[in-house]
Amino acid sequence: MGKQKVNIYKISKSSKQVERIDEGLKLLGLDGMGTSFDKLAQLMIKDNTTPYDFLESLLEKELLGKEDGRISRWIKQAKFPAIKTLESFDFSFQPTIDKRQIYELSSCRFIDKAENVVFFGPPGVGKTHLAIALGMEAIYKGYEVRFLELDKLIDAFERVSDDAQRQRWFLSSLVRPKLLIIDEMDLYETTAETSGFLFKLLKGRYEKGSMILTSNRTFEAWDKIFGSKSKASVIVDRSIHYSTIINIDGDSYRLKDKLKKQIGF
Ligand code: ADP
Numbered sequence: 209m210g211k212q213k214v215n216i217y218k219i220s221k222s223s224k225q226v227e228r229i230d231e232g233l234k235l236l237g238l239d240g241m242g243t244s245f246d247k248l249a250q251l252m253i254k255d256n257t258t259p260y261d262f263l264e265s266l267l268e269k270e271l272l273g274k275e276d277g278r279i280s281r282w283i284k285q286a287k288f289p290a291i292k293t294l295e296s297f298d299f300s301f302q303p304t305i306d307k308r309q310i311y312e313l314s315s316c317r318f319i320d321k322a323e324n325v326v327f328f329g330p331p332g333v334g335k336t337h338l339a340i341a342l343g344m345e346a347i348y349k350g351y352e353v354r355f356l357e358l359d360k361l362i363d364a365f366e367r368v369s370d371d372a373q374r375q376r377w378f379l380s381s382l383v384r385p386k387l388l389i390i391d392e393m394d395l396y397e398t399t400a401e402t403s404g405f406l407f408k409l410l411k412g413r414y415e416k417g418s419m420i421l422t423s424n425r426t427f428e429a430w431d432k433i434f435g436s437k438s439k440a441s442v443i444v445d446r447s448i449h450y451s452t453i454i455n456i457d458g459d460s461y462r463l464k465d466k467l468k469k470q471i472g473f
């Protein structure tokens with residue numbers, strides 16, 4: 209008995225033409241076309257448009273759907289702790305931030321040039337918000353992004369630190385994205401192994417990809433994170449060399465309502 213050939217792409221003939229077309233398009237993974245072809249075909253009949261217009265409109269729907277899919281997939285992969293946008297940032301609350309400079313960064317030219325952005329400032333002034341919002345803009349423009357708080361990065365490294373192969377994978381997963389955001393580069397006493405890994409990471413990304421770093425410390429405090437002073441200063445020098453530094457000096461947005469009450473709003 210020979211094997212029966214099964215054609216998984218066979219469309220059922222019993223259904224109506226519209227259903228058959230819908231089924232066929234979905235089998236081909238053209239879901240955007242599947243949901244819009246009937247409406248567009250009706251419009252085409254009504255408006256007397258050409259088959260070329262019809263096909264072009266259908267393609268547009270498919271491409272838009274695919275682009276939406278990519279964006280939501282990449283946002284998920286980036287692992288942002290929350291979704292924040294530039295539109296939802298109140299620049300009038302934080303006058304030390306130059307809105308034009310932030311919008312210039314949102315063009316993502318700094319990513320093309322493999323440059324970095326560093327946000328410094330006390331807690332609650334919007335460093336994480338702006339880092340995520342710029343990360344979202346990068347995804348819209350087609351750059352892959354990965355977001356990590358420094359303590360999570362260190363934890364994840366420590367989980368793979370005794371396995372050289374997994375360590376390499378972890379390193380390459382952080383070197384690969386065009387934009388790496390490391391949030392909360394604050395004070396940590398790291399082991400020599402961990403600071404060695406961080407050193408490799410920054411070296412690996414140097415001139416190849418961009419980073420957005422946030423910290424409520426100054427560059428000097430990063431010595432502790434990177435272990436030895438000499439190694440740290442090499443990294444810090446390199447980071448500064450290709451960086452836009454944004455110092456935010458203002459009130460915490462988290463305490464906004466408290467402040468308002470205090471001054472009698
Ligand atoms: P930081 O990282 O500097 O500690 P965050 O970015 O986490 O501060 O901000 C704390 C909270 O306040 C977040 O929910 C953030 O979205 C919000 N926030 C901060 N600054 C602003 C602002 N200027 N406009 C709107 N929301 C803000």
Ligand code: MG
Pocket residue numbers: 335336337391392422
């Ligand atoms: Mg923060």
